[in-house]
Structures are given as structure tokens and as C-alpha cells.
Amino acid sequence: MRPRIPRPTITRLCILFRLLEDLLIEGKTRISSTELGTALGVRPHSVRKDINYLGEVGDIGSGYDTARLRDRVRRKLGLDRRRNACVVGLGRLGSAILAYERFANSGYTIVAGFDSNINKLETIRTDIELFEAYEISDVVRRKNVEIGVIAVPAPAAQEAADRLIEGGVRGIVNFSPALIRHNVETVNITNMDIVREFTILSAHMTLDRE
Amino acid sequence: MRPRIPRPTITRLCILFRLLEDLLIEGKTRISSTELGTALGVRPHSVRKDINYLGEVGDIGSGYDTARLRDRVRRKLGLDRRRNACVVGLGRLGSAILAYERFANSGYTIVAGFDSNINKLETIRTDIELFEAYEISDVVRRKNVEIGVIAVPAPAAQEAADRLIEGGVRGIVNFSPALIRHNVETVNITNMDIVREFTILSAHMTLDRE
Structure with missing residues (x-):
């Protein structure tokens, strides 16, 4: 074994x-x-x-x-496999991730961006296809998206995750502070909340002084 | 004890x-x-x-x-202490962090932004004071900055970290893929490289299938 x-x-x-x-x-x-x-x-x-x-x-x-x-x-880790990804929430942070040039030669392709605000979708200049948020699970399924980035405000994060998982996403990078719950064993979630990281660094500063 | x-x-x-x-x-x-x-x-x-x-x-x-x-x-963790922070590298990601509204009521204040490109400093609209990169250690010391965010390309990350630590920063959030080295025991570094997180999620997808 x-x-x-x-x-x-x-x-x-x-x-x-x-x-x-x-x-x-x-x-x-x-x-x-x-x-x-x-x-x-x-x-x-x-x-x-x-x-x-x-x-x-x-x-x-x-x-x-x-x-x-x-x-x-x-x-061994299957890192030679190219995977499709998408970004949900196209505020400043989401747009920055959409435009992040390092994905290009790293094996990952951002194939879709989502936002609930149609006006926002119309003003962003990008070659990546943009969709309204209600289309998440359909587009994810159709474009075979395996990784989803969540860059929406906390109250919208769980819904975004549910739709991504419904579409078949198996990995989520969560930039919101929300603690996302799900009951699909094969889905992995990484939390990248910058305020939380500030808090952890701050705690270390306090305790290192003791 | x-x-x-x-x-x-x-x-x-x-x-x-x-x-x-x-x-x-x-x-x-x-x-x-x-x-x-x-x-x-x-x-x-x-x-x-x-x-x-x-x-x-x-x-x-x-x-x-x-x-x-x-x-x-x-x-216990000293989270009631307000702390000053700064952002080094004002590309799309760095600018998004500079404008991130959640810092406001979380106890952290971004008091400075740095970039090596003067033209960039002149085009960013913000109330936060912006400086050229060579001023990092001076400004950090003067403004009592305790946390530094690194959002520069990998080749510039170590130098940015060195200047931040020289100025007295004790916590660093590193968005670049560079592995930063330092020999100050009281400095903590958190790595938030999104491509690395994609890689880790990708490896889990492969291994969960085995």
C-alpha cells in the first residue's frame, strides 16, 4: 500500500x-x-x-x-496538467487578479470573470470573457473550470462558493473574510484574507514581546 | 511559568x-x-x-x-493595538490593497505606499502618502510602520523586505512568489502567492483522485 x-x-x-x-x-x-x-x-x-x-x-x-x-x-502532484480558473467579484482586487500576468506561464488559464453588477462588466477592459453572477454554475460547467477565486464582499461569498461547487469547481481561493462552509469532501478551500494575516502578524508581535 | x-x-x-x-x-x-x-x-x-x-x-x-x-x-493577543502598515509596489495588486476599505475599521492604517516608478506615483489617486522606493526605511522609521505588504515582482522582493526590516517593520505579507530570507528573529513573514495556492489546490485535486 x-x-x-x-x-x-x-x-x-x-x-x-x-x-x-x-x-x-x-x-x-x-x-x-x-x-x-x-x-x-x-x-x-x-x-x-x-x-x-x-x-x-x-x-x-x-x-x-x-x-x-x-x-x-x-x-506525482499532477502539476503538468493545465487547469482553467475563474474570478468571482470584479472590484479592484478581482480585476487585479484577472489581469495577473503570472498565470500565463504557470499552467493556469483564467477563462471567465463574474460580477453581479452589469455596469462593472461593461467598463472592464480585458480579453477574458465576463458574465453575470447568476451564470456561474453554467459557465463553470461549460468551460470546465476547476479553480475559482472569490473576491466578493463577505456577505456574498458563501453564495459564490455554492455556485462554483455546483458547477464542478474543486478548488477555491477565498479572498473574502467569510468562513465558507460546504459538504463536498473533494473540494479544497484556501483562505487568503489579508486583514486576517495582519491580525495573525499582530498577535505574533505582541506575544514575541512577552 | x-x-x-x-x-x-x-x-x-x-x-x-x-x-x-x-x-x-x-x-x-x-x-x-x-x-x-x-x-x-x-x-x-x-x-x-x-x-x-x-x-x-x-x-x-x-x-x-x-x-x-x-x-x-x-x-491576550494585543489586537486592541492599532498598527500602521505600508504597501511596497503599486501595480494593480498593490493599488488594490492600498484602496482596500476593510482596513479602516479593523485596527490597521495604511500610512504609506512605495514604488520605484515616479510616473506611477504621480498617476495614482489616493489620500495615502506615496514615496519613491529608496525612501522605504526612512519613512517606515519616521511613521512607525509595523507591517509591510510586498507587492513587487519577485526579483525586487528581497530588497523591499531588507529595507522594510531595516526601518523596523516586524511583520511582512509577501504577495510575490520570492522566498524571502532574513535573520531577524522577531520578524514574521506570511506568504500569499496566489499562483502557489493554485499549485497546492491542483496537487490536492490530483492526489484526491488516486
Whole structure:
């Protein structure tokens, strides 16, 4: 039986993947777990332990072959699959995400934007197709959208999530402060509320002083 | 000796704090750990365990007094302290954060924005004072900025962080994909790279299917 990869390991392997891509651009063809640990801010032992979940990955004694390790992470985590995404809520933040140029060469394509305000839809200049909010689940299904970004105010967030999940979305990035509830086991939600992050940083500042 | 609050508990208590504020707005004056657990998506036992780090907080049998618990979390984590923040990098994302209206009643004030491009500084309409990037450490020190938001492209992120820390910032929210290094023990960095979150969600989609 294959061991299930723990969630924190999945997160760390995704960060490792992005680092390996950068290292290859810099022309670094071999890399040790010590160097990886320094770059990632974790112990070399933890790096090796995470990498062990990928199965056989070449000689550890002389370091890893960067390209081979990158390919192994990519295949194991399915990161070679291109996925479609959409943005719900086209205020300043939603519009900024819609226009974010880093998606282009990262394997993700924003294929739709939604807002409940028709006037807003008419004023945004973009090549991405825009729709009214009531069309979310239809468009998501039709365009095979797998990831949804929620950038609406808190009171509208749960409804947006429900419609996205109804359409078949399996991953949600929630920029609103609302705690979203759902009962679909295969749906994952990431919360990216900046005020919450300020609060957490603030708490650390207080407690570090104690 | 007082027990040190573990980092994940600090994060959960900050989320609990925001939830309690919402509950008070809704007029809910008493709340049980079971209800809190449901709202937060964790077990009631974990909620009680986290709350125990705050010391004595009223009768558990009949539920918590919402206002009293909120005040306790706020005081313990120092969330009643107003803090100044700044934004470095005023592209679409940085400008959206600069204009984010939720900061206003959350205890944080954005007191400065920075960009290396003078033309950009001249075209942004805002009441917040804007400065050239070379002024970061001076302005941060002068305006007593404690939290810095980094919204510059990856190659400029480390330099931005160095200048913020030099000025005395103790918390950084990093929207760039760069892994920032620093050797000041009292500085905390939160990474909010949206492409990385897409990658992590994508990996979960792949592995959940196995």
C-alpha cells in the first residue's frame, strides 16, 4: 500500500517545485538537500523526508539531479496538467487578479470573470470573457473550470462558493473574510484574507514581546 | 511559568476573534464550543483547548459569554493595538490593497505606499502618502510602520523586505512568489502567492483522485 502524502508535505512539495523551476532557470543542474533546506528555511532532513514520498529519486549522496527531481514532483502532484480558473467579484482586487500576468506561464488559464453588477462588466477592459453572477454554475460547467477565486464582499461569498461547487469547481481561493462552509469532501478551500494575516502578524508581535 | 502559545493556536485564536466579532454584530451573546467548532470547521475539544491558553474565561458548562471571550482574545493577543502598515509596489495588486476599505475599521492604517516608478506615483489617486522606493526605511522609521505588504515582482522582493526590516517593520505579507530570507528573529513573514495556492489546490485535486 502506498502511504498517503500528508497535507503539510503536499504544501512543501509545491513550494519545492517552484524553487526547482527557478534553480533550473539559473542553470543549477545538481542540488543537495542542505542547499534546498537553506533556500526553503527548513532542515535538510525534512527536505529528504518530503522527497521520499515521491519514491525513488536518484542518488542522495551526490545531491539531486534538479531537472529529474522537478519532473518527479510535477508528475506525482499532477502539476503538468493545465487547469482553467475563474474570478468571482470584479472590484479592484478581482480585476487585479484577472489581469495577473503570472498565470500565463504557470499552467493556469483564467477563462471567465463574474460580477453581479452589469455596469462593472461593461467598463472592464480585458480579453477574458465576463458574465453575470447568476451564470456561474453554467459557465463553470461549460468551460470546465476547476479553480475559482472569490473576491466578493463577505456577505456574498458563501453564495459564490455554492455556485462554483455546483458547477464542478474543486478548488477555491477565498479572498473574502467569510468562513465558507460546504459538504463536498473533494473540494479544497484556501483562505487568503489579508486583514486576517495582519491580525495573525499582530498577535505574533505582541506575544514575541512577552 | 506561563505556557508559550503554539503558532497554530495563535492562528486559530485570530480566526476565532474575527468570528466572535461577527457573532456580536448578529446579537449572539452566548456561544458554546460546539457551535464555535461547527463555524470554524474544527472539533469542540480543539476550540476549548485553544481557549484554555487564554487563562480563566468564564463558565464552560453553559457556553461562553461572547463579548467577554472576544475581549479576552483581544487583550491576550494585543489586537486592541492599532498598527500602521505600508504597501511596497503599486501595480494593480498593490493599488488594490492600498484602496482596500476593510482596513479602516479593523485596527490597521495604511500610512504609506512605495514604488520605484515616479510616473506611477504621480498617476495614482489616493489620500495615502506615496514615496519613491529608496525612501522605504526612512519613512517606515519616521511613521512607525509595523507591517509591510510586498507587492513587487519577485526579483525586487528581497530588497523591499531588507529595507522594510531595516526601518523596523516586524511583520511582512509577501504577495510575490520570492522566498524571502532574513535573520531577524522577531520578524514574521506570511506568504500569499496566489499562483502557489493554485499549485497546492491542483496537487490536492490530483492526489484526491488516486
